[in-house]
Amino acid sequence: MNKVVFFTDLKDLHNAVVQFPLQSFAGKKVPLKLHMGEKKNPYFVKPELVKLVVDELKKAHADPFLFDTTVAYHGARHTKTEYLKLANLHGFTMKNVGCDVVIDDTGVPTVVEGRTFEVAEHLKNSTHIFALSHVKGHIQSGMGGAIKNFGMGGVTKETKIKIHKGSQPVYRKDACTYCGVCVEVCPFEAIDVQKNTWTYNKGECFGCGVCVDNCKTNALRHRDADMQFLLACSAKACVQDKNVLYLNELKRIAKGCDCDPNAGPIICPDIGYLVGDDPVAIDKASLDLINNVKENVFEKVNKVNPLKQIKYGEEIGLGSSSYQLIRL
Ligand code: SF4
Ligand code: SF4
Structure with missing residues (x-):
């Protein structure tokens, strides 16, 4: 069973990390993978913790060196220089x-589950x-933690786009009842339903797959796969066969x-910090701790499990x- 260490006071950071075999990090150049925040977002990890x-x-x-990748959309992190x-x-x-701070946008093709992900060089x-992952909600994956830090943050722009496109909806007219649920749940107003017509604006769709999850008649399916599946595969492409804390x-x-410059309100009180050596275990522990304080909060606010x-x-x-x- 994986050990996940929980603490609330940063004075315990040392006690937490030494519970894992850090000796093998000696003499290595180590990327400290983190998200350094979109312009105007107030919630990202702060330099004091870093x-x-x-x-x-x-x-x-x-x-160590701080490390992140450029993003696909146009904004303050689109190019290495801007970021x-x-x-x-x-x-x-x-x-x-x-x-130092290093930003990368070149990738190395890596195959996981039959799909190719370009992992940052x-x-x-x-x-x-x-x-280092800031755990928070996410409009497309419900929550962002360690898996998302790599699944989206560890790959090139091209792979980021591929993940989003792969989870866009494909529509089957004969199964549609025109109930309008997909319209209600779409966070980007990319779908419209009028009487007996269903229309979709691909340009507005971010591929979150929420419409697919909420369609009860299977009139919608993912173009390739659920975004959360693709994120897990992409994260595996980044960390497999490596020593990661x-x-x-x-x-x-x-x-x-x-x-998101408008990341919305705080939806759960502060809880603390977790250290572990398994991305799935640490994200599960994070989600459990948050659900203990605010049950199913991410699902309630973002309509994604x-x-x-x-x-x-x-x-x-x-x-x-x-x-x-393990509580310190
Ligand atoms: S949720 Fe499904 S059945 Fe309802 S309108 Fe959308 S595609 Fe059609
Ligand atoms: S995948 Fe997400 S953004 Fe695209 S249409 Fe469906 S709910 Fe809207």
């Missing part, structure tokens, strides 16, 4: 965190990785993700959802 993690990695004689500028603005500087070329921050738990990414992760061998919670 500095503590960098210090822990240095204590273990590793050579580096924003990271600097958000306080991720050598002076504040004690290491810096992750692909590393044997040891530290993942994960820190999940369960604070500032908002409805939407750190990519985030447990699917955990189940899919387990099915494809990304990790195991069984864990033993």
Whole structure:
């Protein structure tokens, strides 16, 4: 069973990480994979926490650097130059965190479950990785944690687009009852139903698959697969055969993700921090702790069950959802 260490005071960070064999990180260049926040988003992981993690990695004689990838949509993180500028603005500087910031947009094709994912070169070329994930809601996957940090954040723009397109709906007219449920649940107003017509604006669709999940008559299916399945596969492409230590921050738990300038309200009180070495176990522990405080909160606010990414992760061998919670 996986060990997942829970603590609420950052003074315990050292006690948490030393419960895992960090010796093998010594002498390695280690990407510290994190999301450095979209412009105007107030909830992303803060440089103060990042500095503590960098210090822990240095204590273990590793050579860390902050790492993330560019995003597919146009905005302040679309190119390496733009993202580096924003990271600097958000306080991720050598002076504040004690290491370099690297942004990547080149990938190495990696096959998982018969599909090819382009894993960021810096992750692909590393044997040891530290993942720092801010746990929060997500409009398309219900929740974003360690699996999403890699599944979407560890791959190239092309793969990000492929994941979104793969979970867009395909419509079967003969099974449609024109009930309008897909219209109600679509967060992007990409579907319209009038009497006996169903119309879909592909340009507005972000491929969250919520419409497919909520259609009771199977008139909708995913073009390729459920987004949460593709995220789990993509995460596996990033971390398989590597030594990865994960820190999940369960604070500032908002409805939407750190990519969103309007991430919505805080939907759950602060809980604390988790450290583990299995992405599925740490995300399951995160979800359980959040559900204990606010039952099914992500499903209620985002209309997507985030447990699917955990189940899919387990099915494809990304990790195991069984864990033993150790409270410091
Ligand atoms: S939810 Fe399904 S059955 Fe209802 S309108 Fe949409 S596609 Fe048709
Ligand atoms: S996949 Fe998501 S964004 Fe696209 S039509 Fe369905 S509910 Fe709307």
